[in-house]
Amino acid sequence: MKTILSTVIVLLFGLQAAVAEAADAYVPKVYGKKGYVWDEMTPERVQVLKQKGDPVNGKEAFRGCQGCHKSDAAGVREGVYPRLSGQHASVLIKQITEIRAGIRKNPKMLPFVQDPAISVQEIGDIAEYLSTLTSYRENGKGPEDLSAKGEKLFMTNKCYTCHGKHGEGNAEKSYPVVAAQHYGYLIREMNLIRTGVRGNSNPDMVKAISGFKQSDMDAVADYLSRLPDYRTVNATPNPALVVPESSSAAK
């Protein structure tokens, strides 16, 4: 027991060292451990949110991410790497800073978002760039259309409370867009969140999907993967392209 405790302590100190210099006193708390606070405003996250993200710099900084997430940020259809295009900047900032802080466990991605791969400023720049990007590659969908069952589960379990009725998430509260995400990625992350392995699980979501069978997760993932890009649903018509009533009447 003592050795486990000391290992954890050593680990925590190691993680702390990885956090930016501004976060000297900060110790990450992971889901399932004492003191875990979901959606904690870590010092680095606060710092990034305060800065104005520059999408031009973001495009350049994103080059180091393209090897996995592709040049249009479409990720991989099989869902090994998620689609990032159109994701809320606040969500991307939350996830990147939590991975850097060691709250979200993502050893595959960590070396590419740690210093010196990207700086604190570049986190916001990349997030800003991706939030307006549109992928030209299609997302991966389930092997069979389970969207009717998936939609029912999504509604009865009130997933829309956070993720929105069109899977559009909530930029203000850092809830991710889940519409048109890869089927494989959605299933993987649901499992990682429910088991807590992801490290930054939302306890409300763990509760909401705790009763899900694997087939239920497949159905919800399939439903979300078939939703259109939320931006096409919520798009307000460009005033420059709207034909005035008088001119349409003249026709």
Place this chain on the structure above:
Amino acid sequence: MKHKTNSNGLQVCTFIALICVLFMSAAHAETMQSNEAAASEVAAAPTPEAAASEVAATPEATAPEAPAVALSPFEERLQLCAGCHNPDGNSIIPENPRLAGLDKKYILIQLRDFKSGDRTNATMSAIIQMVDEKEFEDLAKYFSGQKRQISVSEKPELVEQGKQIFEEGVIGSAAPACMGCHGEDGSGDAKFPRLQGQNAQYVVNQLTNFKSGERANDAKGLMRAVAKRLNEQEMAAVAEYMSTLKEAE
């Protein structure tokens, strides 16, 4: 005093010997390949400066004891590089990089890193001591302006596997695809070097050195992070593919 003179003399001798060996090996390599496509490519390669073709024709003339009177300081300097990298920067020695068509800024970074010791290589670290930093700009400009030659591979299966890694990465080990940073056709830029036609053995050596951390002058540490996720076989495959990679039209 006498001792000092002797050691200086020894150093000079060593340098002369080193240069002779380098040019002899270059000359040897050229003779070896004289009947092969590589040599004809080199000969046919565009050489915008007259100096370059002179160097190709008479590498022996570069020996310090018999300097060619007509050469400008820059042309003379080019001969030093040409011994290992070929006059047009398309080295035919497998361990040496092709410099032709690399981004000027990228070449400058490497030259400065060799000079400062941030990048090391037994031969290059010795040679760079003979070159003044003021010369770097012209050298970088010259080699970046040369056309990169592409190789032909006799290992189609390795090339095919390498293409997969170059374009998709390795899913199991989460190694990112090369084209993410180096561009879809490997054209590269100032931060990430051009990979087209690069000598396969050189690429394998660099990936190995990035993996071990022996080479650590990569932009933002990205190449080291990627190389750690490649095994020897994958390195060989991706290097073989790069040697055949053509620039997009």
